[in-house]
Amino acid sequence: SQQGEEDPQALSIQEGENATMNCSYKTSINNLQWYRQNSGRGLVHLILIRSNEREKHSGRLRVTLDTSKKSSSLLITASRAADTASYFCATATLYVASGTYKYIFGTGTRLKVLA
Amino acid sequence: GAVVSQHPSWVICKSGTSVKIECRSLDFQATTMFWYRQFPKQSLMLMATSNEGSKATYEQGVEKDKFLINHASLTLSTLTVTSAHPEDSSFYICSADDPRNEQFFGPGTRLTVL
Numbered sequence: 001s002q003q004g005e006e007d008p009q010a011l012s013i014q015e016g017e018n019a020t021m022n023c024s025y026k027t028s029i030n031n032l033q034w035y036r037q038n039s040g041r042g043l044v045h046l047i048l049i050r051s052n053e054r055e056k057h058s059g060r061l062r063v064t065l066d067t068s069k070k071s072s073s074l075l076i077t078a079s080r081a082a083d084t085a086s087y088f089c090a091t092a093t094l095y096v097a098s099g100t101y102k103y104i105f106g107t108g109t110r111l112k113v114l115a
Numbered sequence: 116g117a118v119v120s121q122h123p124s125w126v127i128c129k130s131g132t133s134v135k136i137e138c139r140s141l142d143f144q145a146t147t148m149f150w151y152r153q154f155p156k157q158s159l160m161l162m163a164t165s166n167e168g169s170k171a172t173y174e175q176g177v178e179k180d181k182f183l184i185n186h187a188s189l190t191l192s193t194l195t196v197t198s199a200h201p202e203d204s205s206f207y208i209c210s211a212d213d214p215r216n217e218q219f220f221g222p223g224t225r226l227t228v229l
Binding site: 043092101107108 | 156221225
């Protein structure tokens with residue numbers, strides 16, 4: 001499969017709680033990005049973390065990266081009903097021969113935040 | 116961040132017709148663009164890498180003659196679904212790398228083939 005794995009596949013929490021999503025991948029990467037997608041809509045870029053970084057924050061988002069375990073996690077703190085969406089990780093691998101990056105998406109986590 | 120547009124945002128066509136989808140980087144030049152397909156409630160599957168001035172690189176299992184890609188300029192890549200059939204109905208999304216190798220996505224095109 002060309003895709004990474006994300007877990008859980010679906011997550012339902014109460015407003016105000018924290019939501020944690022995990023992403024595992026198979027190959028060496030240059031960077032990992034997290035995206036959000038509302039039902040039937042396009043992708044919204046959330047955060048990019050490079051392979052030499054271990055943690056990044058952006059507002060209520062916290063992303064960690066463990067390259068030794070080939071995994072990343074996305075934490076959304078103090079969740080809101082408006083955070084309800086699908087969340088995907090995407091890993092970027094550099095193909096030296098062509099000098100381009102190839103992006104592989106994870107299977108996604110469907111988050112539902114109950115008001 | 117950089118802006119990538121797609122046109123049209125949705126299209127409905129009859130089986131057997133061809134449909135062209137455009138992907139444009141509006142405020143940066145992109146030597147590389149990517150085309151993805153997403154079926155309902157599934158993740159994005161990379162179809163091909165579009166390289167300006169050269170042939171596209173297709174992923175395994177993607178028919179080159181079915182999904183024609185042209186990257187004629189540094190700001191435009193097109194995907195043509197030839198002789199579309201109902202099983203081609205999907206959400207098609209393009210993305211482009213900016214000079215910092217950060218990826219920006221278009222809003223997507225929803226194709227429905229009757």
